[in-house]
Amino acid sequence: MKIYEGYKYVDGGVCAAAGFRANGINCGLNPDKNKPDICIIVSDTPCRSAAVYTQNKVKGAPIIVTKRHLEKTGGISRAVIANSKNANTCNADGEEKAERMCGLLASKLGIPADEVIVASTGVIGQILNIKPIEDNMDRLFAGLSSTGNESAARAIMTTDTVKKEVAVEFEINGRICHVGGMAKGSGMIHPNMATTLNFITTDITIAQKQLQSALSEITKITYNCLSVDKDTSTNDMVCVLANGKAGTEEITGGQEYEIFKKALYIVMSEMTKMLAKDGEGATKMIECSCMSAPSQDTAIIVAKSVVCSPLFKCAVFGEDANWGRILCAVGYAPAEFDINKVDVDIASKNGSVSVCRGGFGVEFSEDEAKKVLEADEIYVNIRLNQGECEAKAWGCDLTYDYVKINGDYRS
C-alpha cells in the first residue's frame, strides 16, 4: 500500500475506530458452515451516518429500507446488519424481510428499527429465507466484539477470494482518530454514483451534511472509478458511521475536514484497488491514469473507458501489448477532446513502454512490452496533453475464470 504522510495503516477494519464492535457467523444461508453469511456492526453510541446507493432502477429491498431509515432519523444510526448469498431483490416480500432484519437487531439493542442500516448481497430474485437469521440472532449478537471485524468482513464475501479491510489512524488537534472499512466485490461491479457493498466507521465527530459531502466526493474518485464487468449492481451501497468517540470538536469544514477526507480517500481507494485485484476471475489489476485532461470529469471518463474495454482486458490477460485497443477505448469515451494529442505508456514494476505519441503508434520492443505485462499490476498512463486535470480508474483482466464463475453462479 502507498504511504501517506501523517496517516498510519492499522489493523481492525471496521473495529479500528473506538466504540465499534462487530461479528460475523454462519446462520445457514450458506450451506458451507465454514463461511460466515451474516454480520452486524454496532456502535456503543448513536452515529451521524451518510450513504450513497446504486443508481440502478432495480433497487434491492435493503437499499429502499436503509434509505427510508436514514431519511426518517435525519442520518442517525447505531448499527448495520448485512447478509450474503441472497440479495433480497425483486421479491414481493423484500422490504418486509429487510425491515424484519433491522427489527431483530434493534430489539437486541433496545433502539428503534429505523436506526439500523441493512444490506444484502447474492442471488437476485430468490425469496430470502428469514428463519436462519431469526434463529441465530442471539448467537450473532452475543458474539459482538472489538475484534469481530474480520468475521464480519468475511460474512459479506460472495465470489470474493479474499476479505477486504483497511483502516488508518491519524490525528486531529491532538486527538487520535480512525477511519476503517470493509468491502465486498467481486463481479457485477460498475458503480454509478454508488458502489459495491462498503461499510466504513470512524470515531471523529462530524456534522451530517459534511459527512455526506465527503462520502459523495470520495466515492466519485474511488469506487465510481472501478469496473469489473460494466454491470451495475442492484444492491450497491457505501455507508459511513461516525460515532464521535475520538473526542474531536464537531468538524464542519476547514483543515480538519480535509484531514478526515484524506483518511476517507486512503481507506476507500485502497479498498477500490483490492476490489479490482479480486475481480471475478482476475489475474491482474489494471490501473489507468488519465493526465493533463481538460476537466476531472473527462479524465474519469477516459480512464474508466480503458479499464472497461473487454478487448483490452483480454489482451492484458494474454500479456499481449495490443495498445490499439487502449486508443480505441480512449476514442469511444463519451467526452470532448482532441485524439491527436494523446500519448500512451504501459508500465509495471518491470518497466515502462511508450506505445503511442500524438495519436499515432510508435515503435517499441515487443519483448520489453511482454515483460511489462507479465507483472500482476498493470499501469496504463494516458496524457491527453490538453489541460491540467487528472483521475485514475481501476479494473482487472478478463479471463476464462470470469466466464466460468458467471456461467453457473446460482448453484
Next chain:
Amino acid sequence: MKIYEGYKYVDGGVCAAAGFRANGINCGLNPDKNKPDICIIVSDTPCRSAAVYTQNKVKGAPIIVTKRHLEKTGGISRAVIANSKNANTCNADGEEKAERMCGLLASKLGIPADEVIVASTGVIGQILNIKPIEDNMDRLFAGLSSTGNESAARAIMTTDTVKKEVAVEFEINGRICHVGGMAKGSGMIHPNMATTLNFITTDITIAQKQLQSALSEITKITYNCLSVDKDTSTNDMVCVLANGKAGTEEITGGQEYEIFKKALYIVMSEMTKMLAKDGEGATKMIECSCMSAPSQDTAIIVAKSVVCSPLFKCAVFGEDANWGRILCAVGYAPAEFDINKVDVDIASKNGSVSVCRGGFGVEFSEDEAKKVLEADEIYVNIRLNQGECEAKAWGCDLTYDYVKINGDYRS
C-alpha cells in the same frame, strides 16, 4: 431466415444486383495463402452511394478517406476496395496508404480515385504493407466476375468463422430489383450510429438523399442494435451503392421507397443476426425484444442493455436461468420508465418461461428453463407495459473462447 411476403432470398451477395462484379484473393497480407485478404466490388456504371461511419474519435484512415471521397463526388462512386489483417489505423502514413489503395483500383477502371470507397479491418496501430496490394492488383482486377461475391465476402473475414452474405429479390413497378450485402464481424462490435464493415449493393435507381436516409434509418434498428462486446471499433462502416441497372424510375419517396427500405431492412437485419451468431467465441445468439415501451429509443436502449450485460451473457453460456441479471440490466439502462411494470419471459424453440411479472420474480420450473436455454438461439422478451413502441437487439453469449481469441489476437 424469416419469410417476408413479396421478397425472395437469392444467392449472389453483393453480385445479386445487376451490373456488379466482385473478387477476393490472397495477396500476402495474410500468411495463410488459402485465406483471401483483399477484395474489390465494381459496378459497371457510376452509383449513388451513401455511408455511415463509426463514431469513435479514433477513426481508421480508410474511414477518413472514404468520407472525403463521397463528400467530393457528392455521393457518386463506382467501386470498393477492402482488406483484412490490418486496420490501417493510428499510423502516421495511414491516409496516404488508403489513398494509394483507391488510386490503384481507380487507374485500372480509368476513373478518379475519389470514386473509390476504401475499408480496412484487422490489427490497429501496425503499418500497412502496401506492396502486396500493389503487386497483386492486376490479378485482383482480372479476376472480377459476377460470381466473385463469395471470395470477396471471405476476404474481409477476421476472426469470423463463416462468411456473411444476404441478398433479396423484389419488384418495383414490374421491374425485378435486388439488394445484396456482405458483412464481417466478429469482435469489437458495439456500433454507435454505424457498424462493423458492411457493403451493400442494389440495382434500383434512387436519389442520394433518400439512399442516405434509408441507410441511416435501417442502421439504427439493425447494426446499431448489435453488440458482441461493447467495444466500438475504429473502422466501422456501412456503405450502399445503387447503380440503377434494374431500370426503375428514380425513387424519391412514396411506396417505392418503402419497398426498398423493407428490402434493406431484410438484408441488414439478417446480417445483424449472422454477426451476433458468429460473435467471437459465441455458442448462442441472443435476441432481446423490448415491447410496449414509451418510445422506440427507450425500447432500443433497454434491449441493448440486456444483450450487453456480461453477467447475463455468461449465464446464457452456462444455460443458467439467472433472470435477475436481465432485470438488473433493464434497471441500469439509461432511460426513464417504471421498473415495477416490467414483465420478462425467456424463450427458444424449446419453449417459453415467464420469470418476472411487474418487476418481481415469479415461480418457474428450473428444468423447463434449462431446456429453453439449451437451444442455440435464445429470445428474451421484455414488456415494459407503458407504451406502444418496440425494438430488438442482438448479441451472443460470453464464453471461454472469447477470452482465448482476444488474449492473443495479434499473433
